Amino acid sequence: MNVREAVLTVDETQTSFLEQGPSLIERAARTASAAAADADGVDRDARFPHKAFDVAREQKLLGVMIPAEYGGFGASIHEVTDICYTLGRACASTAMVYAMHTTKVACVVRHGHGIPWMETMMRRVARDQWLLASSTTEGQNGGNIRASAAAVDHTGETVSLVRDATVISYGAEADGLVTIARRATDAVASDQVLLALAKDDYSLKRTLGWETLGMRGTCSTGFELKVDCPADRIFPESYDKIHAQTMTPFAHLCWSSAWAGIAAAAVMRAQAFIRKAARSSGGQMPPAAAHFTAAKMSLAKLRALIAANIDAFARVEHDERALGSLDFQSSITLLKVQASELAVETVMHAMRTAGLSGYRNDGEFTMGRHLRDVLSSPIMINNDRILANAATSTLMSGVPTSLHD
Numbered sequence: 511m512n513v514r515e516a517v518l519t520v521d522e523t524q525t526s527f528l529e530q531g532p533s534l535i536e537r538a539a540r541t542a543s544a545a546a547a548d549a550d551g552v553d554r555d556a557r558f559p560h561k562a563f564d565v566a567r568e569q570k571l572l573g574v575m576i577p578a579e580y581g582g583f584g585a586s587i588h589e590v591t592d593i594c595y596t597l598g599r600a601c602a603s604t605a606m607v608y609a610m611h612t613t614k615v616a617c618v619v620r621h622g623h624g625i626p627w628m629e630t631m632m633r634r635v636a637r638d639q640w641l642l643a644s645s646t647t648e649g650q651n652g653g654n655i656r657a658s659a660a661a662v663d664h665t666g667e668t669v670s671l672v673r674d675a676t677v678i679s680y681g682a683e684a685d686g687l688v689t690i691a692r693r694a695t696d697a698v699a700s701d702q703v704l705l706a707l708a709k710d711d712y713s714l715k716r717t718l719g720w721e722t723l724g725m726r727g728t729c730s731t732g733f734e735l736k737v738d739c740p741a742d743r744i745f746p747e748s749y750d751k752i753h754a755q756t757m758t759p760f761a762h763l764c765w766s767s768a769w770a771g772i773a774a775a776a777v778m779r780a781q782a783f784i785r786k787a788a789r790s791s792g793g794q795m796p797p798a799a800a801h802f803t804a805a806k807m808s809l810a811k812l813r814a815l816i817a818a819n820i821d822a823f824a825r826v827e828h829d830e831r832a833l834g835s836l837d838f839q840s841s842i843t844l845l846k847v848q849a850s851e852l853a854v855e856t857v858m859h860a861m862r863t864a865g866l867s868g869y870r871n872d873g874e875f876t877m878g879r880h881l882r883d884v885l886s887s888p889i890m891i892n893n894d895r896i897l898a899n900a901a902t903s904t905l906m907s908g909v910p911t912s913l914h915d
Contacts, residue, residue: 534589537569538596545601552603552727553879556720558683559727562597562604563641571608573636575615580629581636587760587824591767591816598771599778602883603727605771607641607680609764614642614688616760617745618706621752627742631686631706642706643684645735647677654895656753657699661692662744669744671705671737676718679730685709689735690749702749711739724882755833759823759842766816766849769887773812773853776860776880777805783864783875798863805859812852819845836907840900847896850887857884 531537545562552559566572575590576582590612598605615635622628634640646655660673671691681687687707692699718732737743745752780802787796819842826832833839857880861868867875 534571534574534583534585535592535596537571538593540569541566541571541604542596542600545597545604546599549601549604550879552601553724553883556722556726556729558680558729559601559604559607560683562601563607563683566608567639570636570639572611572639572641573615575612575619576632576636577619580632582632587763587820587827591763591820594764594767595771595774598768599775600771601727602768602772602880603725605768606725606728606765609761609768610644610679611642612764613757613760614644614706617688617704617752617756618642620756621704621745621747622706625742625746627740628706628745631708634685634708638685640685641680641683642686642688643678643681645673645675645678645681645687645689645733647675649674649676655690655891656702656750658690658692658702659699661695661697662703662705663695664741667741669705669737669739669741671735673735673737674717675735676732677730678714678733678735679728681714681729681731681733682716683729687712687735689737693748700750704745704747704749704752705737705739705743706745707737707739707743711743712737723885724879725886754839755830758839759827759833762842762846762849763816763820763823765887765890766812766819766845766853769849769853769884770809770812770816772880772884773809773856773860776857776877776884777802777809779868779875779877779880780805780860780863783867798865801859802863805856805863808852808856808859812849812856815845815848815852840904840907843896843900844904846891847888847893850890850893853884853887857881 541562544565545559548559548561551557571593573582574585574593577584594605594609594612597608618628618631622632635642649659660671663670673689673691678687686709689705689707690702691705693701693703713736714733716731717734720726720729720731784796784799784802788794822838822841826838857877861877861881864875864877867873868877870876871878
């Protein structure tokens with residue numbers, strides 16, 4: 511069926527699916543089990559985690575954030591980040607794909623009410639378990655998503671766009687795409703709009719491969735993106751508002767939760783190594799046991815940091831003024847930097863706990879995949895760029911006078 515002409519209604523059985531079945535975290539655990547069983551192969555072959563997402567679709571995980579009125583479960587930020595964490599413990603690529611998908615769904619949900627096409631997309635995500643990809647990296651902009659080179663060209667009721675998308679994660683596997691662009695050919699780079707596209711709204715021509723150290727299953731290849739679609743694919747709200755209120759908070763919270771899952775998986779392997787070593791030596795701790803303590807401490811800090819930011823967002827997620835405040839924007843932006851650094855630190859301590867057993871690729875305590883995957887976190891929208899951009903706002907933000915300010 512051509513989705514442009516589809517007229518859809520909510521399947522009433524969908525809204526009761528969650529009530530009749532297992533909880534969201536149980537569904538996530540089932541998906542994680544499939545992801546873990548295939549994780550080494552996904553990493554080795556740099557292939558999309560099809561088995562994990564087959565189960566995710568069976569468990570209706572791709573539509574959990576869609577409101578019940580459109581056939582979803584109306585899951586909260588606490589629930590979707592917990593799913594990212596659970597998947598991260600099993601397969602980093604699966605978790606990151608899910609985190610990116612969730613961020614795009616959040617944009618459609620939070621800014622698409624009352625717009626017929628956006629509501630149709632919500633129903634398709636819930637009913638057909640559409641997987642949404644993202645195109646934000648362009649040309650040589652180095653991940654600067656607040657400036658676009660490609661512009662939307664308006665012709666009557668249709669629009670077109672040609673974009674040098676140097677990275678579109680799982681673009682060839684997605685059922686739809688969310689992308690940014692300049693509002694019009696005469697607009698400045700920062701005057702941007704967001705588009706939500708179905709697969710028949712665009713075409714992809716591969717331009718770059720994906721032979722990387724880690725996160726290999728995200729299949730983040732480069733494409734020439736050509737869009738030709740009705741004008742209603744453009745969100746009425748400007749991208750700067752969507753970016754501040756939804757895109758950044760959901761991206762940073764979901765990414766961080768996935769990275770925390772990777773770190774937790776490494777700590778679990780370190781713990782298993784320590785226990786085995788202690789048993790074989792009559793209870794004596796191995797020399798690197800101190801690194802295990804450091805790994806546990808680092809993981810605790812990481813989880814507490816993420817939990818605090820999730821709670822902070824949940825308190826203000828429908829308050830536009832609070833979302834736009836300097837303190838909130840600084841905190842949610844710097845979360846990405848802090849979480850990525852802590853995740854790398856945690857995995858490094860875990861690997862040093864196991865020593866050569868963690869460094870090897872062929873043993874039960876191997877952590878090579880975990881380290882390679884988590885090393886993507888400071889690079890994904892480079893931390894140096896974030897810190898440099900945040901310098902002015904952090905300077906303007908006051909220093910707390912109390913522990914509880």
